[in-house]
Each structure stands twice: as C-alpha cells, then as structure tokens.
Amino acid sequence: MAQATDITTGTTASWDGEGRVKVVGILCNWCSYAGADGAGTARLRQPFDFRIVRVPCTGRIDPLHILKAFEKGADGVLVSGCHPGDCHYAEGNYYARRKLELLERMLPQLGFEAERFKYTWVSASEAQRWQQVVTEFIKGVEKLGPREGRAL
Amino acid sequence: MRIGVFVCHCGTNIAATVDSEGIAARAGELKGVVHTEDIIYTCSEPGQHAIQRAIREKDLDRVVVAACSPHMHEVTFRRTVEGAGLNPYLFEMANIREHCSWIHADKPEGSEKAYDLIKMAVAKVRDLEPLYANEVEVNKDVLVIGGGVAGIQAALDLAEAGLKVTVVEKETTIGGTMAQLDKTFPTIDCSACILTPRMVDCSQHENIEIMAYSEIDRVQGYVGNFTVDIRKKASMVDWDKCIGCELCQQKCPAKAPDAFNEGIATTKAIYIPFPQAVPKRAAIQVDYCRWFQEGKCRVCERVCPADAIDYKQQDEYVQKEFGAIVVATGQDVFPWEEYYHEYGSGRIPDVISGLQYERMLNASGPTHGHVLRPSTMGQKDVEPEEPQTVVFIQCIGSRDESVGRPYCSNVCCMYTAKQAILTKDHVGMETEVYVFYIDIRAFGKGYEEFVKRAQTEFGVKYVRGRVSKLYEERGKVKVRGMDTLLGKQVEIDADLVVLASGITAADGASELAQRLNISYDQYGFFKESHPKLRPLETNTAGIFLAGACQAPKDIPTTVAQASGTAAKVLGLLAKDKLKTSPMIARVDQNRCVSCWKCIEVCPFGAPEKEELRDGSYKSHIIETVCQGCGICVATCPVNCIDLKGFGTQSVLDQIEEVLLT
Numbered sequence: 028m029a030q031a032t033d034i035t036t037g038t039t040a041s042w043d044g045e046g047r048v049k050v051v052g053i054l055c056n057w058c059s060y061a062g063a064d065g066a067g068t069a070r071l072r073q074p075f076d077f078r079i080v081r082v083p084c085t086g087r088i089d090p091l092h093i094l095k096a097f098e099k100g101a102d103g104v105l106v107s108g109c110h111p112g113d114c115h116y117a118e119g120n121y122y123a124r125r126k127l128e129l130l131e132r133m134l135p136q137l138g139f140e141a142e143r144f145k146y147t148w149v150s151a152s153e154a155q156r157w158q159q160v161v162t163e164f165i166k167g168v169e170k171l172g173p174r175e176g177r178a179l
Numbered sequence: 180m181r182i183g184v185f186v187c188h189c190g191t192n193i194a195a196t197v198d199s200e201g202i203a204a205r206a207g208e209l210k211g212v213v214h215t216e217d218i219i220y221t222c223s224e225p226g227q228h229a230i231q232r233a234i235r236e237k238d239l240d241r242v243v244v245a246a247c248s249p250h251m252h253e254v255t256f257r258r259t260v261e262g263a264g265l266n267p268y269l270f271e272m273a274n275i276r277e278h279c280s281w282i283h284a285d286k287p288e289g290s291e292k293a294y295d296l297i298k299m300a301v302a303k304v305r306d307l308e309p310l311y312a313n314e315v316e317v318n319k320d321v322l323v324i325g326g327g328v329a330g331i332q333a334a335l336d337l338a339e340a341g342l343k344v345t346v347v348e349k350e351t352t353i354g355g356t357m358a359q360l361d362k363t364f365p366t367i368d369c370s371a372c373i374l375t376p377r378m379v380d381c382s383q384h385e386n387i388e389i390m391a392y393s394e395i396d397r398v399q400g401y402v403g404n405f406t407v408d409i410r411k412k413a414s415m416v417d418w419d420k421c422i423g424c425e426l427c428q429q430k431c432p433a434k435a436p437d438a439f440n441e442g443i444a445t446t447k448a449i450y451i452p453f454p455q456a457v458p459k460r461a462a463i464q465v466d467y468c469r470w471f472q473e474g475k476c477r478v479c480e481r482v483c484p485a486d487a488i489d490y491k492q493q494d495e496y497v498q499k500e501f502g503a504i505v506v507a508t509g510q511d512v513f514p515w516e517e518y519y520h521e522y523g524s525g526r527i528p529d530v531i532s533g534l535q536y537e538r539m540l541n542a543s544g545p546t547h548g549h550v551l552r553p554s555t556m557g558q559k560d561v562e563p564e565e566p567q568t569v570v571f572i573q574c575i576g577s578r579d580e581s582v583g584r585p586y587c588s589n590v591c592c593m594y595t596a597k598q599a600i601l602t603k604d605h606v607g608m609e610t611e612v613y614v615f616y617i618d619i620r621a622f623g624k625g626y627e628e629f630v631k632r633a634q635t636e637f638g639v640k641y642v643r644g645r646v647s648k649l650y651e652e653r654g655k656v657k658v659r660g661m662d663t664l665l666g667k668q669v670e671i672d673a674d675l676v677v678l679a680s681g682i683t684a685a686d687g688a689s690e691l692a693q694r695l696n697i698s699y700d701q702y703g704f705f706k707e708s709h710p711k712l713r714p715l716e717t718n719t720a721g722i723f724l725a726g727a728c729q730a731p732k733d734i735p736t737t738v739a740q741a742s743g744t745a746a747k748v749l750g751l752l753a754k755d756k757l758k759t760s761p762m763i764a765r766v767d768q769n770r771c772v773s774c775w776k777c778i779e780v781c782p783f784g785a786p787e788k789e790e791l792r793d794g795s796y797k798s799h800i801i802e803t804v805c806q807g808c809g810i811c812v813a814t815c816p817v818n819c820i821d822l823k824g825f826g827t828q829s830v831l832d833q834i835e836e837v838l839l840t
Contacts, residue, residue, distance in 0.1 A: 087809025
C-alpha cells in the first residue's frame, strides 16, 4: 500500500485507507480540466479521493476506458467535458454524449449502482460548478462505499 | 528508459500542503525513474537550468515536472527540455498545484495525492514517443468581426502594416456603440469627431474591405487557414448603385422604430442610421415597409435617383479565406425593462436608459441636443418641457445578483458623471441633478478628477444608496430611496430619471462563439486564454479578442486592447509557415478495414482515402488538417487509429497505475 509520510507531523495518509473511495475523473482539456484549474486557483476545497486523467476531448473517450477503470478497482468514474454546443472541436462532446448515455444505462445492468458513474459538462469559467459537481459525485460514491472485491 | 522527475515547491504554493521533498525522493522508486529532484521554483531560470543540467548529466530521455497546471507552464517546460536536446514531446506535467495543493488543506493527504499524480505522469511519459511538428502555409488575410471602435482600430493597425483586412459588421454601418455616444469621458471630447474620421479611414483604406449588413455563417479550418462563409443580408437596395442621398428616407411614408436612437424616435422603413454612416447606404426594414406588408407603395423606387431599390434582393453567401480572426463584436445595453419592475418596467415615459439619454444629448439626435421630458414630446398642443430635476441611478444591471449580473459594467459611473455635467451644461446650472450610487468606480486616468469636477464645479449631488421605487405622481416621477450615509429615507420629485444601464453580452454572442469554437462565460462574454498572460488570445489558435465582447470595457481600454490584438495577429502572420501540433491522430493502415467511420465523424475533414500500391484504399490522416481531438480514435471499430501524445495505452496506463496501490 502506498503511503506518504509527512516529515513535519509524521502522520500518514493513503488513498487505500479506511473509509476511502477511489474515484477517477476523465476530463477534456479545454473546458472541464480548465474549470478544475480555475477551482484550484480560487482555492475551492474539494474531496481528496479523486484523480484526474486529461484527454483532449470527451469525444476521445472510449467507454472501455471507463470499464477498464472499474476493472482496475475504481469505485466511481466521473467524465466531464464542454457543454453541448461549446466543444472546442465543434462536435466531440456530441459523440461522447451518445456513447456515455448508453454506458450509463448499461452499467446498472452489469450490477453497478447508478451513482458510480456520471458524465457532465463544466466549462472553463465554471470553477464553482466544478467544485459542486465533484463534491456531490464523490459524496454519492462515499455513501455506497468501496466496491465489493473492487474488480469488475 | 531514463526518466527524470522534478517536483516543484512553488514557494509555499505547493509545499504548504504537499511534501515536495519527500515525494520527490519516493518517486525514485517508480519504474524507469533514474533521477529525482525537488526545486523551489521550477519555472525560474535556476529551476529550468537544473532540469537541463540533469538531462545532460544523467542522460535523461524523458522528463516529468510536477508543478502547476499544464495550461500554465507546459509550453515553458517543453522549451526547457528541448533546450537540453530532448524531444519536447517526451515530457509530461503532473498538476500538483491547481488540482492538489490549492484544493486540499491536509498535508499527508495532499502529499499522497500529489504522489499519485506523479505516478500517473510517469506512467504516461513512459508511453510517449518523440514527435516532430509539421509546417503549413499561412494565409495572411485577416477577418475582423464587428465594426465598432475595437474592430476599426484593429483593422486600421493591421491594414497599415500591410495586411488585407475584411471587416464584417452586422449593422448597415460601422461605428458600433461609440457612434451612438454624444461625448466621451473624462475629456468630454465629441465622440463622433473622434470616431467618424476613423470610420472614413477604414472605408478608404486600400487594404480594408468593409462588409456591412453581413454576418458570420460558418467557420471552418484552423489557424493560418480559416474558411469563412459570410452572409450578406438582403438590404433590398443595390449598394453598388445607392449614393446615400437619403431621398428615399425623406419620402418614405412608413414609420419604423429607430434602433440607432435607442427607440426614443422613429425612423422610416427605408433608412440610413445616421448622417456619417460608413458605408452610407440605405436598407429597408421589411417588417415596416408598406410594399412588403401591404403590397403597395414603391415610393422609394420612384424617388431613387440611382435606380438602386431592388425589392427582390436575396441574402447572398460569400466564402473567404483568412489566416487569423479578430472577434470585436462589442456589447449590448442591459435590457432593464425586463428586470426592474420597481422602476416601472419601461412604462413610465420619463424613466429612460443612459444610452437613450446619450442620444438626446447629441446634437444630431432626435431632439437636436435639447434635453426634454419624453412625456411632453411628440404631443399635440404640448410644448416639450426641459426637466428641472434630473435623477441618475447607478448600477442598473451591474453588481446586482438579483438580475443575474454580479459584475461591474466598468463604464456607468463615468458616463453618469459625464451626463450629469452635460445636463447642467445643456439645461442650465440651476438644474437639480442627483446621482444615486453604490460606490463610485473612477479607476482610469483622469477619472477620479472628473467625478470630483461633477461634484464640486457643477454641483451634482451624489447620494449614496439605492432607489427602491419609481412611480408617477402629479406629472412627476417620485424617486424613493435611501441615503445610507445620512441613514435617512429620501424622496425626490424628478422630471427625468436616467438609469445607468450596464453592459451585457451582445445578442447572439454565444451562437457566434459556437461557430468559432471559442469559449464564453456564463454571461456570454468571450473567454480569453489566460486573464494575465494571454488576455488577447482565445483558446482556439488564430482567433483573437478585442473590446467589450471579452468583458465590459471603456473606450481607452478597448482601443488599447484592439491595438494589442493587432500586434498579436501581426506576430502570428509575420511567419510564412506555421508549425502545427504533432499531437494528432495516426492510422495503422495494416489494420484499417476501410469502413470510413473516421471520415464520417471528423469535424475537420482530416482523414482521407489513400490509395495504396496494391490498389486498395486505406484511411490516412492529413497531418496539417488534424486538430488532435481524437474523435476518430474512439470511433474506429478496430482500434487502428491512435492519438499521439494522448495514446490509448497512456490513458489506460495512467488509470491502472493510480488504482494499483
């Protein structure tokens, strides 16, 4: 188990620890990643249990990436991109929306609770919205707790 | 593989919540990492030198910098590693500031997460390969969208430098909001006297083409090579023949609302907005024209000496190529009538907006510069009255969350001070002038002095507080408000109330942003690439901003920004060829099944059918056209396309690495 020891306090923390959940975010470079940057710049506190993978566009995301994350032990996956109509590449998020909508409906049939996956739109100027979205999503996953066995 | 990991402290920005030193040491355990170092300020000169020294001395072939957002310094560090002889694309950033230290308070947690982010970056950098930029030819023509003072300034600067500029303006004349203004603060210069010569310069410049009464229909392409469809709206007048004599307007029997005069007067169905219009050409407002509505009239056709009227004219589409685009579409006045019901929702005739008052103050306006009470105007047997008491109310649609406009509009404090002074000047010093304000924002050069002049020299009474209600009583407008400095209720019987309506995003701004693929904020203002470091650029390469379309601005700032933007465009187009990003899609033709799904989904037309030696056709990505979005990658049913720099393996490896703890 990976651990960080803080040299000043001697305490440790771990993503694997008690009560922790593992949530992976896949964010488009132009809107949501920048929105998350904005939330950081504005020092908007966010839950710890979240790790972001940057992709150029939500249209680049294959639903298999998300299933892979679950297979490897993620307790939740959050995808976020530009608002429909505002895609930096004109229409990437439309393609993403179709695929992710299908995936969202399919996951419960595979035995996943609906709260474990969400796709949403957050623009580069919506720092506060980003804080809200990520906080609420992780709260939902925390309520469910870690996934049993953590394998797909 | 010899990876170097550099962990930044960013002073205490990172180090306060992340143990940079400790996680740098731990990163040495990661596969492929041969060198780790923590640096106080990695982006500083000594910091960058430390990276370059380590690349040379430790023979590093890949570099990870854990610091701020890649949006901040990815370009900086790519240059750093390139300076040490490494391919700039063998580099990855871990965002441990915006996505970690700045959003967490607990140091062990922050350190743990930062370490995870470094693990992900190391996993990704292992999958990267050297990439080499391509070059494309650059079209040196520039499109300026919007012909207000911002567009005019940018166009003139660019044209003077020798570039061909096309100005597309949606109205029939350039000039924008500034053309509607009477005077400008803080000098009380005549607005038209400054602006109209610049408008004429534009129309006479050999390098500028003005396309008035036109709108942007579609934008395709990319920096250096944009293809733009422009819709020339039908004006029902052949502008090649029209000589701008105004005879049609004089003889036209149909009245129509006068947008240029903000609706305080009427114009005719066929009109030229103002005498100094450029181009000075007439257009028919079809909704008000008797010929179009009732099928009879044709007076304009009979009186036109140039035979220019063409009732059958249709919209026309023109396609043009440009290397860069300047967006200068300005702003609109906040539609206060829809929001401020306590001020009468526009039903009290003597309550008007600041811009309406501006038209009234203007010598070429509907009242020829006479300040009059609208309730006494245009009536039989009533002599129009001058107001004796005028009340100005600030922050209408600005700094007001209840109407969804929490921002400051920047110009209203100053234009109100100007209008207050002009009221005293036009009507007489004995006129009572009050200004209700929240705070006075006089931040520009000479602004504070100007407001002081209004107060001391002209005796304008400033009342700190908001007006709660406006209503008509015995021919006056009752102004009920609060003087928060005296802590007392105030009531004033006003003859005229001027609302300092703020600035709101231009009508259609978000639709235009979507056509251009640029970002905009929740209010509809276009988003700059970085508020401090790239305030003139958008996130879409080759598209720049000027003026109030980005945020509310006064004229000096708008003009300065427009010139700055022109310099940016010149910098871009000074090159004959542009380097394109090599982070693009690539097809493995051995596995391509020629289903052409990639061609179907690509928004840019990058994939093409390539004939191979055996006569078969396979998909091939045109490198200079691909923008690197990766839609085709996620669409290809046999996974034969990958995205350089954001490869499928690298995405999966990041996910796997961070989850395997």
